[in-house]
Structure formats: C-alpha cells, structure tokens
Amino acid sequence: MRTIEEQGHIFEEWITPAQIAAEIQPVADRINEDYKTKSPLFVVVLNGAFIFAADLVRRFNGRCKITFVRVKSYEGMTSTGEIRFIVPLQQNIEGRDIIVVEDIVDTGLTIHHLKQYLLDQGAASVRVAALLCKPDKLQFADAEPDYVVRRITNEFVIGYGLDLEGFTRNLDAIYKIKEQS
Numbered sequence: 001m002r003t004i005e006e007q008g009h010i011f012e013e014w015i016t017p018a019q020i021a022a023e024i025q026p027v028a029d030r031i032n033e034d035y036k037t038k039s040p041l042f043v044v045v046l047n048g049a050f051i052f053a054a055d056l057v058r059r060f061n062g063r064c065k066i067t068f069v070r071v072k073s074y075e076g077m078t079s080t081g082e083i084r085f086i087v088p089l090q091q092n093i094e095g096r097d098i099i100v101v102e103d104i105v106d107t108g109l110t111i112h113h114l115k116q117y118l119l120d121q122g123a124a125s126v127r128v129a130a131l132l133c134k135p136d137k138l139q140f141a142d143a144e145p146d147y148v149v150r151r152i153t154n155e156f157v158i159g160y161g162l163d164l165e166g167f168t169r170n171l172d173a174i175y176k177i178k179e180q181s
C-alpha cells in the first residue's frame with residue numbers, strides 16, 4: 001500500500017485509481033439517464049473538483065457546457081464556517097439546468113450557499129454531483145448531494161484533486177490520514 005507524508009502527517013492509499021474509475025461510471029450512467037433530454041451546465045467547484053469533473057464530464061454523452069467557480073470554506077484541516085467566492089460565476093445561468101460538481105461534501109456549507117446563489121441567479125434546476133460525502137458531518141439538509149460516488153466516515157482525505165494546504169491534488173488515488181505526528 002502506498003503511503004506519503006505531507007505537512008507532518010502520514011497518509012495511506014485508500015481508494016485506488018481503478019476503484020475511483022469503476023465507481024464514477026454508475027454515477028455517470030445515472031446523470032446520462034436523468035439529463036438525456038437536457039443540455040446541462042456543469043458548474044465545477046474549484047480547486048478540488050477539477051480532476052473528478054474531468055473524469056465525470058467525459059462520461060457524459062449529451063450536449064453540455066462547463067463553467068467554474070472557486071469558493072473556499074476550509075483553512076488547513078478545519079472548516080471556517082463561511083464561504084468566500086474567489087472566482088465568481090462568469091456567465092448568465094438563467095433557465096439553465098445546473099449540475100454542481102464538488103469534490104467532497106463535509107458540513108454542506110459550501111453547497112448550501114452555492115445552490116441558493118445559483119437559484120437566485122435564475123437557474124431552472126440545481127443538482128449536485130459529489131465525489132465524496134461525509135453524511136455524519138452534514139449540517140444542511142439541502143446540501144445532500146443528488147449523485148455521490150462514495151459516502152465516507154469523518155476522515156480527512158487527500159489526493160485526486162483534494163489538497164492539504166494546496167499540496168497533494170496531483171495524487172492519482174484518494175489517501176486517508178494514517179497517524180498524526
């Protein structure tokens with residue numbers, strides 16, 4: 001099993017690249033089915049969702065557009081309790097069917113605010129596709145993702161787009177913390 005050290009913590013490989021690919025496919029199948037008569041706009045939440053989004057949208061068979069927002073709710077390994085828009089939405093979304101692509105839903109704060117923002121901007125519908133979700137930490141009922149690749153317990157994970165202080169996004173697998181030093 002592969003391990004890496006980052007910021008004084010040891011992380012071990014947990015979900016392999018092959019497992020990630022296999023588990024994304026059924027989620028993509030459901031999205032293809034649900035949106036077969038629609039042309040959705042994928043709103044990718046930067047930075048963490050960029051790798052998941054690249055894999056997910058390439059499995060979408062229909063017409064679609066893709067755009068990006070950048071929000072931040074975490075400092076280090078702790079949620080700050082509020083979100084900041086660092087890169088706001090760049091286009092008119094009035095009447096669009098939106099699929100928000102998120103790396104991980106933790107407290108749900110990010111999705112709760114983002115969904116409300118997208119609906120306020122005139123979106124016709126907003127659904128959420130998340131790579132990971134920590135159901136035990138969810139604090140906002142409306143932030144439960146419509147599509148989830150894997151539900152996990154309350155561990156801090158990195159890799160496959162997910163960072164620790166900006167590092168580790170390039171890891172091809174998802175790693176979880178092993179021990180703290």
Ligand code: 5GP
Nearest residue numbers: 073074105106107108109110156157162163
């Ligand atoms: P929420 O707003 O749902 O509390 O947190 C969502 C954001 O927190 C995610 O998009 C991600 O940036 C960050 N986050 C939450 N849990 C983790 C985790 O286990 N690992 C990493 N790297 N980021 C996390």
